[in-house]
Amino acid sequence: MELDPLILSRIQFAFVVSFHAIFPVFSIGLASFIAVLEGLAFKTGNPLWEKLSAFWTKVFAVVFGMGVVSGIVMSFQFGTNWSNFSQASANFLGPMLSYEVITAFFLEAAFLGVLLFGRHKVPAGVHLFAAIMVAVGTFISSFWILSANSWMHTPSGVELRDGVFHVTSWSQAIFNPSFPYRFAHMVVASFLTGGFVVAGVSAWYLLRGREVEANRKALSMCLWMLLFLAPTQAVIGDLHGLNTMEHQPVKVAAMEGNWETSRNVPLLLFAIPDQENQTNRFEIGIPNLASFILTHEWDGEVPGLNEVAVEEQPPVGIVFWSFRVMVGLGLLMIAFALAGLLLRRNGAYYQKRWFLQGLRFMSITPFIAVIAGWFVTEIGRSPWLVYGMMNQAEALTPSLTGGMALFTLIGYVVVYGLVFSAGVYYLLRVLYVGLEDEDEGEHESDRPARPLSAAHVPFEIEHGQGDVSHAKPANEGGH
């Protein structure tokens, strides 16, 4: 069998970028959470806020460090596997990606060290300011990256001369049509990720009776935020979908599993798209609902996959199902956020074990939803890389062979597998040790520029170490 460098490169890119995306999507939400905690600590002087902030800063340090390490690979991927694309789009993408790097540099140089190592060493106000600037910095970084990505979906402000994109209007290119929606969708997704992870970890501590007072505060904060943001995300997602229908109708057709442009289109709950025969099998749907959602009229016309030639269609099955995974998890998140509100009375939200157990499991869902969402938008753009202007095959490195691509694909899977299992394992150790690590701020030898060293947790589980003793025996059965 001939190895296809195109498919292998796409898999490789999907793998490294999905792996990378997990970390920033969490750290962006967490940075803002820490800034809020710092603000509360500064304003009220309540040591519990500071305790929470100190703990989540440690988690942030590990996640940020992993994001940086996996990010180094990203800055070379475009050149190694997609050199024609790099060459063609460098006039726009080069400055965008460089500005992202510069922002990260600036952030790290100026504020990260103060946030991670400066507690009790710099005035409280300065520490708060550093926390806010780190949070702001994460938004600026995502601004550049999402602008670059959105431009690949809805390219504007450029003209193609001799196979190279030249920027004719920076403002149009940066603020391209899909950018505001994608940026809002992603920022809220980051907040939801941060919120559900903090809620899930706090719930776990509460189940074990650890640091009850602080973790109740954290859980309560998260639930208020999720109550507001989970439904908001649904609205933003809807607007984003309408924007996609305007600019990339075929992607919407794939998301809906709609093969022919027509009116009165049902919302499919289940189907097995059959690309070969250009139809669905085992369809179960709600009549007219897709028309209503997408056009706000019961008999509105919804674009179908037949608008383009078969070879210009994206792979429908994976887009269709990724979309359902994302939306399904989103609805589950809304349900939990609402349950949090209903359980407010008498503090049931921190007592009901089924709710706390549920939140524990919910902490993984934002990551799955985010990756599923990216699958929808990225695979839904196929076969285009720059929508309508450059397809994936044209973008590939001409000298790349299947064997080379396979070699590095396996290589990255092995390297990431080893390195990030160690990283995730260590993160779990930090969570396990928890808020009770009392010697915070006494590490005189701490030095800036090394995020992970802000987390003072040994790598191995050690017997007789104090971290288990103050945990009450957990009764895992729900009541």
Place this chain on the structure above:
Amino acid sequence: MELFNLSLIWAFIIGFGVIMYVLMDGFDLGVGILFPFAPTETDRDTMMNTVAPVWDGNETWLVLGGAGLLAAFPLVYSIILPALYIGVFLMLAGLIFRGVAFEFRFKARTSRYLWNWAFAGGSTLAAFAQGAVVGAYIQGFETTNGAYSGGALDWLTPFTVLTGFGLLAGYALLGSTWLIMKTEGRLQEWAYRITTPLLTAVLVIFAIISVWTPFVDDMVRERWFDHITVIWVLPALTLLCAFQIWRSVRNRFEGMPFVATMGLFITTYLGLIVSRWPYVVPPEYTLWDAASAYESQLFLLLGLLFVIPIVLTYTAWTYWVFRGKVRAGEGYH
């Protein structure tokens, strides 16, 4: 209307970034290369502590170089990365392993030996791959219509293997002279002892490379040998630096060996640049062929002019804060 020739400014910025990276990440990679040979585990702790506060700041120059190259000279980015496809992967894998080892070794107890190996192996792999990249660069790249058209392993030749070992020895020399400056007692004595043999290795390999290079490429030969030019001052300075390293180690100076090694690297680097100037993708493309659009170069330059001074100030401040000797048992635990 183009007020300035931005391509030249950008060539300077990226050239500056590259040598900053080579010097700064060079010594901490060097410490990693020497790591398995250190006398004791305590010395290894100390060695790591000398570079721990600064290493990841050093590596940010590499990321900036990659992104800056895409923005300012996309042709270089889109030809050289495919040409060095396997080598780039090996370098990144090495850097990832050593980066993570840095973090976890300090937190590990029973699994420490694993992180030792990850640190030393990753450093050595990354250094060798970078050296091979330099060799591949001297060799030049086969291109067709602005795209690389050679094979996957064209970069791996006897010549590039030699440059790989050359940089490996060079980084080890930077590492050993750095240790002379930053440590004392037994570890420093060990660093003094290995510096002279390392210098000899570097000089021998550099000499072979210098003799070999003109045969690899005609243009380089013409530039150096057609008539005696002012550029011959560079190898003369390189030799002077080498002599200075030897003399200062003999006299047990502490700072001079490192400074002179940096001098050796800078003069060699300039020698490499003048061999190929103004070609950035030898043998075909000059820096003007490779440049991105004027507006794009300008757009990024504005941000960079603001940020580079801050990064440099911060870097200088970090080095200042962590100046002086690192003693056993200090630093991380």
